[in-house]
Amino acid sequence: MGITTDSSSKSVSPGSAVSPLLRRYFGTPGRGLLSVLLATVWAWAAWALLRWAILDATWIAEDRSGCAPGGACWAFVVARIDQFLFGFYPPDEHWRPALILVLPVVLFAVAVSDRFQSQRQMIGAAIVLVPIASLALLVGGVPGMPHVPADKWGGLALTIVIAETSFVASMPFAVFLALARRSQMPVISMLATGFIELWRGLPLVAILFMAVILLPLVLPPGFQIGRVEMAITALTIYSAAYLAEVVRGGLQAVPVGQLRAASALGFGYWRTLAYITLPQALGKVLPGIVNSAIALVKDTSYVMIVGLFDFINIVTAALSDPKWLGSPTEAYLFVAAVYWLVCFGLSRWGRSIEIRSARARGVVRS
Amino acid sequence: MSGSALVHVSDVCKRYRSQEVLTGVSFQVARGECVVLCGPSGSGKSTLLRCINGLEDWNSGEVTVDGVDIAANAHRRGHIGQLVGMVFQDFNLFPHLTVLDNVALGPRVLLKEPSTKASAIGHELLERVGLSGHTHKYPYELSGGQQQRVAIARALAMRPKVMLFDEPTSALDPEMVKEVLDVMRELAASGMTMICVTHEMGFARNVADRVVFLTDGCVCETGQPGDFFSCPTTPQAVKFLSHVLAR
Numbered sequence: 052m053g054i055t056t057d058s059s060s061k062s063v064s065p066g067s068a069v070s071p072l073l074r075r076y077f078g079t080p081g082r083g084l085l086s087v088l089l090a091t092v093w094a095w096a097a098w099a100l101l102r103w104a105i106l107d108a109t110w111i112a113e114d115r116s117g118c119a120p121g122g123a124c125w126a127f128v129v130a131r132i133d134q135f136l137f138g139f140y141p142p143d144e145h146w147r148p149a150l151i152l153v154l155p156v157v158l159f160a161v162a163v164s165d166r167f168q169s170q171r172q173m174i175g176a177a178i179v180l181v182p183i184a185s186l187a188l189l190v191g192g193v194p195g196m197p198h199v200p201a202d203k204w205g206g207l208a209l210t211i212v213i214a215e216t217s218f219v220a221s222m223p224f225a226v227f228l229a230l231a232r233r234s235q236m237p238v239i240s241m242l243a244t245g246f247i248e249l250w251r252g253l254p255l256v257a258i259l260f261m262a263v264i265l266l267p268l269v270l271p272p273g274f275q276i277g278r279v280e281m282a283i284t285a286l287t288i289y290s291a292a293y294l295a296e297v298v299r300g301g302l303q304a305v306p307v308g309q310l311r312a313a314s315a316l317g318f319g320y321w322r323t324l325a326y327i328t329l330p331q332a333l334g335k336v337l338p339g340i341v342n343s344a345i346a347l348v349k350d351t352s353y354v355m356i357v358g359l360f361d362f363i364n365i366v367t368a369a370l371s372d373p374k375w376l377g378s379p380t381e382a383y384l385f386v387a388a389v390y391w392l393v394c395f396g397l398s399r400w401g402r403s404i405e406i407r408s409a410r411a412r413g414v415v416r417s
Numbered sequence: 418m419s420g421s422a423l424v425h426v427s428d429v430c431k432r433y434r435s436q437e438v439l440t441g442v443s444f445q446v447a448r449g450e451c452v453v454l455c456g457p458s459g460s461g462k463s464t465l466l467r468c469i470n471g472l473e474d475w476n477s478g479e480v481t482v483d484g485v486d487i488a489a490n491a492h493r494r495g496h497i498g499q500l501v502g503m504v505f506q507d508f509n510l511f512p513h514l515t516v517l518d519n520v521a522l523g524p525r526v527l528l529k530e531p532s533t534k535a536s537a538i539g540h541e542l543l544e545r546v547g548l549s550g551h552t553h554k555y556p557y558e559l560s561g562g563q564q565q566r567v568a569i570a571r572a573l574a575m576r577p578k579v580m581l582f583d584e585p586t587s588a589l590d591p592e593m594v595k596e597v598l599d600v601m602r603e604l605a606a607s608g609m610t611m612i613c614v615t616h617e618m619g620f621a622r623n624v625a626d627r628v629v630f631l632t633d634g635c636v637c638e639t640g641q642p643g644d645f646f647s648c649p650t651t652p653q654a655v656k657f658l659s660h661v662l663a664r
């Protein structure tokens with residue numbers, strides 16, 4: 052085997068940056084052959100993909116028959132993009148769901164940029180305000196923003212609103228559950244444990260089915276819960292049950308000495324929580340929180356069970372349009388790409404918080 | 418009892434399940450007095466300190482500080498925090514806050530000082546413990562001795578009437594012990610009332626006004642440091658001193 056020896060890699064000739072690389076891929080004849088082979092396969096695949104997705108693709112067409120057979124038929128996505136993003140929202144009011152899509156992007160940009168790091172409280176407030184504002188934008192009912200009934204909502208805007216609202220609502224709920232589970236009082240602890248285990252043990256699909264089928268039977272006649280409220284409530288509870296365990300892990304990782312020190316200084320239970328325990332606990336489990344947020348974004352796709360036209364469901368519904376019958380590949384690729392971008396953004400956001408706090412505490416030096 | 422005593426501990430008994438940890442501890446600390454509390458490991462020194470600031474409850478007996486009944490007020494942490502300050506063996510600084518914020522958090526949140534005033538208090542106290550150059554560092558960036566001095570500043574920021582020290586130098590490397598003891602010495606000289614659990618017999622001899630010797634959960638002997646070290650009266654104290662001074 053061609054293992055690079057120490058002495059050769061320590062050579063200080065000007066070309067030394069290149070030569071270890073060359074040696075790694077072409078050090079022996081076998082290695083060289085493999086490298087060439089793999090590079091060829093890669094290049095071929097990339098070229099094929101490029102031709103299909105861009106060069107031979109059709110971007111504008113009247114219907115499926117207008118698409119060139121060899122390439123991707125993005126025309127379907129282009130023709131339906133309004134619906135995919137904004138649902139059945141009245142076209143005159145499209146600026147509202149558009150703003151709903153822009154708000155989190157702006158928040159993300161502000162949160163990860165170095166410029167606004169002194170504004171942590173402002174960012175924290177924005178995280179709470181964005182979902183509320185988005186929901187208000189969607190509902191309307193004030194001068195300049197006529198009310199739009201829930202059956203017109205849909206698409207990516209609805210998915211984002213449901214995800215944001217559920218996450219922001221589930222976070223304090225999760226903290227409350229985690230604290231209750233750690234309570235000294237057995238009744239409270241048992242209630243919290245039971246609640247968490249119940250909702251964590253049920254598939255989200257089952258919860259949503261129960262909400263649709265059982266709730267109307269239990270509720271007094273004439274009393275109705277909207278589908279969106281139903282979906283947000285179910286996702287909030289479901290996500291809170293998971294997050295509670297993440298938060299509990301963080302609380303457990305705060306040493307008792309911290310609590311003693313806070314108590315000795317004069318911090319009572321709630322102030323210790325707010326200034327000492329929670330900042331440390333949440334910081335420790337940030338990767339787990341981001342993980343739950345990403346899971347929640349993807350779990351919103353189950354709201355189709357209560358009959359909502361979220362991002363995926365509206366694309367699926369559009370595929371049955373006789374004008375566009377045919378392969379659904381492009382539409383689902385588009386959906387996958389958008390979901391991936393959203394989740395990747397969340398992941399980057401979490402990472403940037405981690406790096407920053409690690410840098411502040413000197414674990415990572417930049 | 419003498420009217421000038423700030424801390425009264427009378428007949429405090431404490432059990433952990435069946436184990437008697439404190440079996441009737443009584444002593445007083447006068448205003449401005451520096452008392453060293455010593456005794457063999459497991460004699461209940463830490464437990465006693467935790468009782469004095471209400472971190473621990475006990476079974477019978479009474480503790481008052483400046484006339485305030487600690488048992489009755491133990492749940493009012495904000496009240497007790499301004500009465501009794503405590504410094505721990507393992508510092509327990511808040512790792513997510515800078516050194517300055519560690520000190521300024523109490524004044525800002527508990528004493529309701531405006532944040533500029535709280536920072537000013539922090540700067541002043543950090544200068545007093547010789548750390549004015551380290552205000553914006555995080556605790557992990559400091560040596561053990563420096564961290565313990567921050568912990569002292571943090572406790573002082575609440576302007577307590579009495580300071581409790583639970584083996585403040587036991588977790589430190591020998592070369593850092595002195596800087597912490599110097600701060601404590603300066604504090605005692607400034608008239609602070611102090612109760613120090615420590616195995617630093619040099620400190621006890623030179624700084625303390627009185628030594629209280631604890632064994633098996635009660636005060637076994639108490640006296641001026643000079644008397645206690647030169648002619649201990651109880652066999653337990655003789656044995657303890659022979660162990661400690663032999664080190």
Ligand SMILES: Nc1ncnc2c1ncn2[C@@H]1O[C@H](COP(=O)(O)OP(=O)(O)OP(=O)(O)O)[C@@H](O)[C@H]1O
Nearest residue numbers: 433436438456457458459460461462463464465584
């Ligand atoms: N939380 C607890 N639960 C049960 N027993 C305890 C607890 N804390 C302390 N004890 C017991 O109480 C006794 C006194 O402990 P304490 O920590 O007060 O001793 P100490 O004098 O401070 O000893 P050291 O010099 O080793 O610090 C010990 O026997 C210890 O085992």
Ligand SMILES: [Mg+2]
Nearest residue numbers: 462463464583
């Ligand atoms: Mg102890």
